[in-house]
Amino acid sequence: MAIREILEVPDPRLKTVSTPVTVFDDELKTLVADMFETMYDAPGIGLAAIQVGVPKRVLVIDLQPDDPDAEPEVCNHGGHEHTHQPTKREPRVFVNPEILDPAEELSTYQEGCLSVPEIYADVDRPKTCRVRYQDVEGITYEEDLDGLLATCIQHEMDHLEGILFIDHLSRLKRNMALKKLNKMRAAA
Numbered sequence: 001m002a003i004r005e006i007l008e009v010p011d012p013r014l015k016t017v018s019t020p021v022t023v024f025d026d027e028l029k030t031l032v033a034d035m036f037e038t039m040y041d042a043p044g045i046g047l048a049a050i051q052v053g054v055p056k057r058v059l060v061i062d063l064q065p066d067d068p069d070a071e072p073e074v075c076n077h078g079g080h081e082h083t084h085q086p087t088k089r090e091p092r093v094f095v096n097p098e099i100l101d102p103a104e105e106l107s108t109y110q111e112g113c114l115s116v117p118e119i120y121a122d123v124d125r126p127k128t129c130r131v132r133y134q135d136v137e138g139i140t141y142e143e144d145l146d147g148l149l150a151t152c153i154q155h156e157m158d159h160l161e162g163i164l165f166i167d168h169l170s171r172l173k174r175n176m177a178l179k180k181l182n183k184m185r186a187a188a
């Protein structure tokens, strides 16, 4: 497993339309493992393969990322002292995802993106949706999503089409966000 470099705006590769996965092999499993490691390290709640430079239709999501400031819990059941992850991981993989039945009703979340660091803005998206996807073995599932998971999967699916959350903002707000990012980079 390896932490991979996350591409940031204005890297032109982020505008790539990703292609479907057709081979469910060890290379795919390594990509997914590396994406989880990269997402938990960042930390973020989702990651699309194109964000690590791989133009394939693969997403990982975990709405319970590690809290880097949380104290590890020390236990000694089983007779020896050991520590537990303070947050429960809920890793989810979506290969070749498709959105079905997006709700007409919208909900607004303040979104951020690991490829647009330190910029946050409200985005409206369908409040619920159904998703059809495959797992790393190629098995197909369908599931109804709501709340942050519905929002997050739509944010990630946008990456597969080369779209960033700032593309949903007015040109004025997008330009303000990009200026702020450049200013923070100059100060760093």
Ligand code: GNR
Pocket (backbone or CB within 6 Å): 043, 044, 045, 046, 047, 048, 051, 109, 110, 111, 112, 113, 114, 115, 151, 152, 155, 156, 159
């Ligand atoms: O870490 C992330 N947080 C987030 C918050 C609200 C809506 C979407 C997201 S996804 C983002 C990680 C990322 O950039 N995924 O592509």
Ligand code: NI
Pocket (backbone or CB within 6 Å): 112, 113, 114, 115, 155, 159
């Ligand atoms: Ni993103």
